Amino acid sequence: MKHHGLLLSRLTGELVAWCLTGGATDVDATIRRLPKAWEIFVSAVFPEGSRPAVERLSRLLSSPRSAGTDEYYWNLYGSDDAVFQLGLVGAMTDEADVRFDEETGRLTIRLLRAD
Amino acid sequence: MKRIAGENNEQRIIFLTVVSVLFLCFGLLLDRPSGIVAGLWNIIREPDYLITDYFVIGGVGAAFVNSGLLMLAFTVLLGTIRTDVHGLSFAAVFTIAGFSFFGKNIANVWFIVAGVWLYAQVQREPFVKFLYVALFGTALSPMVSQIMFGLKGPFVFRLAAGGAVGVAMGFVLPPLSTAMLSFHKGYNLYNIGFTAGLTGTVAISIYRSFGFIPQSRVIWSTGVDPMVAGFLVILFSGIFLSGYGMEHRSFRGLREIWSLPGRLLTDFVDLVGVGPTLMNMGINGLIFLTYLLVIGGDLNGPTIGGLLSIVGFSAIGKTAKNTLPVLFGVILGGMTTSWGLQDPPVQLAALFCTTLAPVAGSFGWIAGAVAGYLHSSVVLHVGILHAGFNLYNNGFAGGLVAAFLVPLIEAFARRRNL
Structure with missing residues (x-):
């Protein structure tokens, strides 16, 4: 894909914006090159009562990879902070792992996007 | 996962x-x-x-x-x-x-x-x-x-x-x-x-x-053929029942679909499943077919096209919850402006205005109705730009309305919960 770097940064940005809009503090994002994939790692601390939002996030990120969406819809990331494109993040990644520690409020999201 | x-x-x-x-x-x-x-x-x-x-x-x-x-x-x-x-x-x-x-x-x-x-x-x-x-x-x-x-x-x-x-x-x-x-x-x-x-x-x-002046035209058959209407009722009901059967006669997934705002790209099949999506498709087909019949509209090529587009996009964004406010806006337009709901372009506008369903899904029914009202006027006047060569004229008008309306709504509306 021609705009792959932009896609990765916007995809990560979408998650970071979602965290910040949800009241998260101490947000951290890493994008790392693996042998046959890109790994996106986002970590954030959420206020109390965030579990429903995290469950919703988890459900949306579980959307299966859809090859026909990359080239067409990637430009939607970052266009709006009222309704996020979490389902689309799911559709453009091959693996998603969401963990939430309710005691500390720490959310970790790990996404893999295969080449 | x-x-x-x-x-x-x-x-x-x-x-x-x-x-x-x-x-x-x-x-x-x-x-x-x-x-x-x-x-x-x-x-x-x-x-x-x-x-x-x-x-x-x-x-x-x-x-x-x-x-x-x-x-x-x-x-x-x-x-x-x-x-x-x-x-x-x-x-x-x-x-x-x-x-x-x-x-x-x-x-x-x-x-x-x-x-x-x-x-x-x-x-x-x-x-x-x-x-x-x-x-x-x-x-x-x-x-x-x-x-x-x-x-x-x-x-x-x-x-x-x-x-x-x-x-x-x-x-x-x-x-x-x-x-x-x-x-x-x-x-x-x-x-x-x-x-x-x-x-x-x-x-x-x-x-x-280069001197080519395209002529505008409306080739439009009128009336409702009972056989065609019956076929569509059976088709939409069949789609709904297939989904209902796949979901083991449960509406749970359908409720989940209705909770989504529907903004591009919300793929109901991927997010919720095929069964609830088929139910949603069937319901929307029946609702808008009923609307056409109630207003005394025509069941012809263009309006069937509109119905099938609604049914199709009910797999990626349209629900009864977010389309009806936009339709209400178009009806309101019909009551307050110089055109009538049975005018051919307006019959089409009432079906294809649902392109703006995400506005209602994201910002509520009043925003959706305003979008529908604006759309009903805009769509009647932008076709001249492309002389009818873009079949999705309502998509063209919808883009203009959304681009005009959404930033204004976002500036003043309360944010949706995550």
Whole structure:
């Protein structure tokens, strides 16, 4: 894909914006090159009562990879902070792992996007 | 924790195939084979710009056969390139089926697809990545027919010129369609309609510079054929019942779909599942068919096209909850302005205004109604820009309304909860 770097940064940005809009503090994002994939790692601390939002996030990120969406819809990331494109993040990644520690409020999201 | 892509893929292909075959059989039931062939030939030869009702041009039987054939051809394409079938695929195939009643035919769509394919080759990317742009991009097919059959000159020249223009249109669509998304931020579901409107406007301006003055026209059959109405009731009910059966007679998934705002891209099949999506598709088809019948509207090629587009996009964004406020806005427009709900363009606007469903889904029913009200006026006046050569004129108007309205709403509205 021609705009792959932009896609990765916007995809990560979408998650970071979602965290910040949800009241998260101490947000951290890493994008790392693996042998046959890109790994996106986002970590954030959420206020109390965030579990429903995290469950919703988890459900949306579980959307299966859809090859026909990359080239067409990637430009939607970052266009709006009222309704996020979490389902689309799911559709453009091959693996998603969401963990939430309710005691500390720490959310970790790990996404893999295969080449 | 990821859902598996392509799960139940065969089942989804079978669903699309069954609907295509139903269309074919119903068409063949309505007319003799010789009548169908003659009708199809008339459909192919007709310049197809808005509004050209294939019920008038080729007959009801040929129109259904044309739609069934195209639906089947694109379903075979989905199966052949071995792509996973998503809600987006349902939307694309149903939209093609719908517009095959008033503008797309078995001859004129392929040049656009070829143009997108060529773009993929030049970019050295697999065609599947641009598949949906190709499928939705067939909105510009009338431009091919217009040059091939609407202009004067040797047929070979017209054939080559029409084909070349179609390929060129398809070639420019992928980068444009992606760029246009940021204009309306995904609040206009018919994004290719907006892109095609812009492309058509540029192309028609060039046409006009060479002295070609396109005539506006409305070829529109009136009334309601009880057999066609009955077929659609059975079709939409069947789609709903298939989903209801798959969900073991539960509405839980449907409630989940209704909780989603529907902004592009919200793929109900991927997010919630096939069963609830089919239920949603069937319900929306029945609601808008009822609306048409209640206002005394016509059940013809264009309105059936509108209904099928609603049913298709009910797999990626449209629900009863977010479409009805927009429809209410259009009805309000009919009560306060100079046009009536039974005027042909307004009947179409009432169906295709649902392109703005995400506005209601994201910001509430008042915002949705305002969007519908604005749309009902805008759509009646932008068609002149592309002279009806963009079949998705409502997508063009919807993009303008969304781009105008959404930033204003966002500036003052309360944010939606995560």
